[in-house]
Amino acid sequence: MDGSAAKRSDLIFDAQGLSPAALERKHRLERDPSCRTDPMAYLPGMEVIDSDIKDRVRAAMGAYDPSRCTAADVRRALEHDRRSIEDLQALLSPAAAPFLERMAELARAETVRHFGNTVYIFTPLYIANHCENYCVYCGFNCYNTIRRMRLDKAQIEREMEIIAKSGMEEILILTGESRAASGVEYIGDACELARRHFRLVGLEVYPMNTDEYRYLRERGADYVTVFQETYDVEQYEKLHLAGHKRVWPYRFDAQERALRAGMRGVAFSALLGLSDFRKDALATALHAYWLQRKHPEAEISLSCPRLRPITNHADVRPGEIGERELCQVLCAYRLFLPFAGITVSSRESASFRNGIAKIAATKVSAGVSTGIGDHASKYGEEAADAAEGDEQFEINDGRSLAKMRADLSGEGLQPVLNDYVYV
Amino acid sequence: MPEEQDTLTLGKRTFTSRFILGSGKYSINLIKAAVEDAGAQMITLSVRRANTQDSENILDYIPEGVTLLPNTSGARDAKEAVRIARLARELGCGDFVKIEIMRDAKYLLPDNQETIKATEQLASDGFTVLPYMYPDLNVARDLVKAGAAAVMPLGAPIGSNKGLATADFIQILIDEIELPVIVDAGIGAPSQACRAMEMGAAAIMANTALATSGDVPRMARAFRLAIEAGREAYRAGLGRVLTRGAAASDPLTGFLH
Numbered sequence: 001m002d003g004s005a006a007k008r009s010d011l012i013f014d015a016q017g018l019s020p021a022a023l024e025r026k027h028r029l030e031r032d033p034s035c036r037t038d039p040m041a042y043l044p045g046m047e048v049i050d051s052d053i054k055d056r057v058r059a060a061m062g063a064y065d066p067s068r069c070t071a072a073d074v075r076r077a078l079e080h081d082r083r084s085i086e087d088l089q090a091l092l093s094p095a096a097a098p099f100l101e102r103m104a105e106l107a108r109a110e111t112v113r114h115f116g117n118t119v120y121i122f123t124p125l126y127i128a129n130h131c132e133n134y135c136v137y138c139g140f141n142c143y144n145t146i147r148r149m150r151l152d153k154a155q156i157e158r159e160m161e162i163i164a165k166s167g168m169e170e171i172l173i174l175t176g177e178s179r180a181a182s183g184v185e186y187i188g189d190a191c192e193l194a195r196r197h198f199r200l201v202g203l204e205v206y207p208m209n210t211d212e213y214r215y216l217r218e219r220g221a222d223y224v225t226v227f228q229e230t231y232d233v234e235q236y237e238k239l240h241l242a243g244h245k246r247v248w249p250y251r252f253d254a255q256e257r258a259l260r261a262g263m264r265g266v267a268f269s270a271l272l273g274l275s276d277f278r279k280d281a282l283a284t285a286l287h288a289y290w291l292q293r294k295h296p297e298a299e300i301s302l303s304c305p306r307l308r309p310i311t312n313h314a315d316v317r318p319g320e321i322g323e324r325e326l327c328q329v330l331c332a333y334r335l336f337l338p339f340a341g342i343t344v345s346s347r348e349s350a351s352f353r354n355g356i357a358k359i360a361a362t363k364v365s366a367g368v369s370t371g372i373g374d375h376a377s378k379y380g381e382e383a384a385d386a387a388e389g390d391e392q393f394e395i396n397d398g399r400s401l402a403k404m405r406a407d408l409s410g411e412g413l414q415p416v417l418n419d420y421v422y423v
Numbered sequence: 424m425p426e427e428q429d430t431l432t433l434g435k436r437t438f439t440s441r442f443i444l445g446s447g448k449y450s451i452n453l454i455k456a457a458v459e460d461a462g463a464q465m466i467t468l469s470v471r472r473a474n475t476q477d478s479e480n481i482l483d484y485i486p487e488g489v490t491l492l493p494n495t496s497g498a499r500d501a502k503e504a505v506r507i508a509r510l511a512r513e514l515g516c517g518d519f520v521k522i523e524i525m526r527d528a529k530y531l532l533p534d535n536q537e538t539i540k541a542t543e544q545l546a547s548d549g550f551t552v553l554p555y556m557y558p559d560l561n562v563a564r565d566l567v568k569a570g571a572a573a574v575m576p577l578g579a580p581i582g583s584n585k586g587l588a589t590a591d592f593i594q595i596l597i598d599e600i601e602l603p604v605i606v607d608a609g610i611g612a613p614s615q616a617c618r619a620m621e622m623g624a625a626a627i628m629a630n631t632a633l634a635t636s637g638d639v640p641r642m643a644r645a646f647r648l649a650i651e652a653g654r655e656a657y658r659a660g661l662g663r664v665l666t667r668g669a670a671a672s673d674p675l676t677g678f679l680h
Contacts, residue, residue, distance in 0.1 A: 112635045265528075296527045297499055339529045414451075418471065 008239065008274065011137040013313040017145040026143045029134060029241040039237045039248045046250045047209040047257065053290045054252045057283050060085065061231055066278040069093035078102055083336050088285055091332035092278045100328055107334040107360045114339055118416045119408050120363040121401060122170035122202070123163055124345075126372050127151045127190055129389045130181030133243030135229070137274065139310030139392045140176040142243065146311050149372040149389030150181050156190050160197040162375045166367055166401045169418040170200040172225070176392075177206035177245055184212045188219040195220035199418040202267075206244065207254035213261035223265035223299070224258035226251060231283035232275035239274055255291055265299030266291070267343065272329065273307040273318040281329045285336050292340075301341030301363070302333050308347050308393040316393075323352055327359070334360040346395040353397055354411050366404035368395050429654065431603060431625055434519065434551030434572045436490060440464040441620070441650050443605065445630030446494055453634050458486050460643035465490040467521055467628065470511045471497050492553065494521040501540035508545050520545055521575065522554040531581045535562040539569055546570025555607055558592040563600050573602050575628065578619065579609025586615035590622070597623040613642075613649030620653025 012030055014023065028035050042048055069090045077087035078099065090096060091103065128150035131140040139146065151159065163171065173190050175182040187205055194201040203216060204225040213224065230236050233248050240246045255266035268288045270280035281304075288300045304326060306318035321329075326348075333342060344353050344361040346368040353364050369378045372389025376382045379400075399407065405415045431438045444457035446467035457463040466485055470493045485491060493511035498504035501524065508520040522545070524537045538554045539562065545552045551572045556562055558576035566574050576593050579585035586609060587593065597604045603625030610616050616627045627650055636642035 113631060116631070116634050292529060296529060297525075299528050 008137075008235075008319070011239070011307075011313075011316060013315075015143065015145040015312045018143060022143065026134070030136075033237075036237070036241060037246060039233060039240070039246050041247065042250055043244055043247055045209075046244075046247060049210070049253050049257060049260070051253055051256055053256065053287065053294075054249055056290060057231060057252075057286050058233070060286050061279050061283045064089055064279055064282050066093040066276075069095045071095050071098070074099050077335075078106060085286065085289075088332060088336040089282060091335055092281050092329065094278075096328060096332070097324070100324060100331070103328065103331040103335065104359045107331040108358060110334050110338040111360055111362065115362050116414070117412065118414045119357045119361065120170065120341075120416050121168070121366050121404055121408075122172055122200070122363060123168050123365055123367045123401070124172040124174055124204070124370070125156075125159055125163065125194075125375075126174045126370055126389070126392065127156050127159075128175040128178070128182040128186075129372050129392065130178040131176035131243075132178045132180065133245040134241045135243075135245060136239050136241065137271070137307055137310070137316055139312075139390065144310070144312055146390035147388070148181075149387070150186075151373050153189055153193065155373055157193050157197075159373065159375045160193055162379050162381060163367065164197040166379065167417065168367065168401055169198055170202070171198045172202040172204055172365075173221075174204045174392075175206070177243065179206065179244075184208060184215065188216055191216055191220035207251050208257075210257045210261045213258045213263060217262050221263065223267065224255065224263050225267035225269070225303070226254040226258075227269040227271055227303070227305070228252060228284070228287070229271045230274040231270060231280055231287070235275040252287070255287075256294070259291070259295045259298050263298075265301065265341075267301045267303060267341075269303035269305060271305050271307060272321050272326065277321050277325065277329065281332065285333055288340060289337060292337075299341065300337070301343055302337070303343045303345065304330055304333070305345055305347050308396065310393050311390045323348075326352075327356065330356060330360040346397040346399075347393065348396055350397045350399060350407070354407060357408060357413055358411060364404065364408075366399055366401045368398070370395060429658065433553065433603065436519075436551075438464045438490075438626075440647075441626040441654060442616075442646055443467065443492065443626055443628040444633075445607065445628045446496065453630075453639055454485065456633065456640040456643040458489060460640045461633070461647045463489070465492050465519075467492045467494050467630075468511075468516065469494055469496050470507050470514070470516070490519060491516045492519045492521050493517075494523050494555075495541070496523045496525075498522075498524045498541075499526055500524060500534075501537040501544065504537070504541040505544050505548075508541075508550060509548075512550075518549060519551045519553065522552060533557055533577065535559060538562075539565045542566055542571050543569040553605065558589045558596055560592075560595050560599060563596050567600060567602055571602060573605050573625065574600060575605045575607040577608040578606050578615070579611075581608040581631075585609050586611055587619055590618075593619070593624070594622055613645040616646055617649040617653035617656075620650055621656045623657050624653075626650075 073090035074096045077090040129140050130148050135141050171194050201220050202223045203221045236248050268284050270284045292300050307316050309316050341362045343363040346365050371391040374388040408415045440462045442461045442463050444463045444466045446469045468491050493516040495504040495507040504524050522541050524534045525531050526534050533555050542552050542554050553573050554571050555575045563574050579588040605626045606619045606624045607628040610629045611632045633642050
């Protein structure tokens with residue numbers, strides 16, 4: 001059945017080296033729902049804000065049946081110059097598949113109108129991979145036996161110097177989700193260092209409270225990315241079995257808290273393949289759409305990651321979402337939110353990213369490593385050593401900044417490294 | 424009898440071209456076409472793009488003799504716009520500044536109130552201030568008082584290529600304001616630029632229309648010709664004849680003594 005939420009039990013694996021007690025706890029979480037906490041219940045210390053967007057998104061998602069959209073709905077959506085939520089539903093449905101080329105043409109026109117031929121380039125920097133969550137599909141999950149690492153300030157600065165030397169001006173700082181190992185002040189230190197070496201600083205870390213986002217904004221962060229992974233609470237509950245990340249509503253409201261704290265922009269995403277990707281794509285776009293209406297000053301952007309193989313589990317696959325489906329989702333995003341940024345990460349291949357940058361994407365990563373402390377070896381400055389932390393997932397496009405710039409220019413696009421000035 | 428040259432004066436500078444390249448879509452080829460084919464003598468530059476270590480710094484591509492018009496895009500209030508303008512001056516971009524203040528990331532509509540505040544501050548700091556604005560007569564008058572060198576009303580939402588959606592209100596500014604009125608944003612075709620010039624606009628700023636054209640240099644030439652044609656028509660007084668109709672050959676009031 002197209003788009004249906006597979007159980008995704010294929011994602012679950014036992015890593016070598018776990019103690020019998022840990023294995024037993026892990027299996028109990030996986031097999032016995034009664035030992036898992038309520039994903040809708042906040043944990044102590046989690047700020048609750050008054051916002052109705054969660055309920056609206058869940059209601060819209062629940063009412064959406066992609067199989068009921070018709071070719072006529074799709075044609076109507078394509079003809080509109082401002083597209084409604086119904087139009088978005090049609091464009092995400094199986095009925096839109098035969099119209100993909102037309103969607104791409106229209107998406108390209110919108111992208112060019114709003115962004116010209118520019119494509120921004122950034123790079124992610126993982127500074128720690130400790131994690132307190134058990135998310136079954138993630139390489140950093142607390143039951144995966146990987147080399148854990150947390151860079152200290154000197155190591156972070158060394159990584160940043162290497163990256164900055166390549167010419168990069170925008171950086172996205174990432175950590176695993178552990179307040180114990182990578183606290184808010186530690187992330188603040190990283191932001192401050194990043195401000196010295198880069199023009200634009202993004203954060204992709206665990207969700208936090210408004211006052212904490214305000215603190216990080218003061219220390220140099222510009223925008224906040226939080227992936228909701230899946231907006232389908234039932235499926236979310238089955239995939240995020242333990243840890244603070246299990247609390248779905250706290251995660252959902254992260255972008256709103258970040259904007260209240262004065263962050264310049266926020267980014268949204270579902271990890272396509274965890275549940276019905278059409279419904280998740282609808283929810284992602286509506287989450288961004290309704291929050292932008294509340295915060296018209298915010299720069300919003302969307303990502304569209306698919307599952308990738310991880311350390312100790314090479315079989316993780318995106319399921320039913322092929323490149324055509326991914327392209328359809330991205331075109332639908334562009335047609336519904338023509339002004340929004342769209343980021344396509346190195347989870348996708350070079351050929352896909354070259355193609356999609358001409359249609360809908362406005363930002364791509366280059367010079368990517370999802371490991372910890374390995375830029376010196378990956379950027380060819382020294383040999384790899386044992387003191388590197390394992391990767392979150394396998395990337396699919398290892399192009400350097402220089403290669404990415406050359407390739408994008410070759411596609412007739414203008415690579416841009418910086419779109420912001422600190423004053 | 425030699426005709427006096429038709430020029431546009433902004434601050435201390437005089438221009439013979441009435442086409443200004445906007446900054447939205449960044450491309451080196453576009454700058455070349457704007458200068459060589461559209462005859463632009465002024466190019467808008469987004470300070471946030473100029474302030475880069477990038478090897479393709481846009482500043483390196485601005486030909487000599489072209490006036491830089493740094494803009495404050497990205498500013499969300501007057502204070503931020505003032506800081507960006509001062510940074511532009513420090514970067515060596517000169518004393519011209521186009522004020523853009525937006526609290527809206529979707530339509531990028533200008534915030535008129537904050538724009539007045541920034542204009543006042545920057546004009547008193549000695550900048551030649553060109554404020555981007557929503558065409559409102561009261562605001563335009565406030566901008567004149569604040570020391571603006573011109574006003575830059577939007578023709579249509581930025582990047583929309585929809586032409587002169589605000590034509591009636593721009594006409595009021597042209598009729599009532601003593602400063603040059605430069606139509607900015609929304610101009611999608613040479614015919615629309617021509618019409619704005621016929622109405623009495625002092626100059627046209629455009630970017631997307633050129634940047635998104637299939638043949639940028641050719642479209643740049645088309646804009647130059649259209650702007651020149653519209654300007655000539657305005658100077659010839661074409662607008663009155665066309666829009667108000669022919670006068671009756673026997674005046675209706677001819678019987679009055």
